[in-house]
Amino acid sequence: MTALAREGRLVELGLEGGGSRAARLLAADLEVALSSAMDADSPIELTQARLLIDAVLARVVSQGMRLSAEMTDMDVQGVLGMSKMAVLTAVLSATD
Numbered sequence: 001m002t003a004l005a006r007e008g009r010l011v012e013l014g015l016e017g018g019g020s021r022a023a024r025l026l027a028a029d030l031e032v033a034l035s036s037a038m039d040a041d042s043p044i045e046l047t048q049a050r051l052l053i054d055a056v057l058a059r060v061v062s063q064g065m066r067l068s069a070e071m072t073d074m075d076v077q078g079v080l081g082m083s084k085m086a087v088l089t090a091v092l093s094a095t096d
Contacts, residue, residue, distance in 0.1 A: 005037035008088030
């Protein structure tokens with residue numbers, strides 16, 4: 001997960017079937033953890049981000065939820081024309 005977050009420039013997060021307050025808080029914590037990996041500028045910050053991601057993933061499992069993730073490219077129109085931006089899409093879902 002940390003490696004995927006490092007590749008992404010943007011996080012897109014979804015929550016399926018788990019609209020409880022606890023699930024929403026977990027999704028918010030996941031977004032913070034992934035963003036911290038994206039923004040890490042030093043090995044120490046990256047290690048801290050990985051530990052944060054590990055802790056959130058442990059909570060995902062303990063709450064009986066699933067996480068899926070994929071990398072996609074999004075076309076972005078900028079000052080220098082069209083370019084591609086790597087987007088990490090993560091979906092947190094309640095298990096049946």
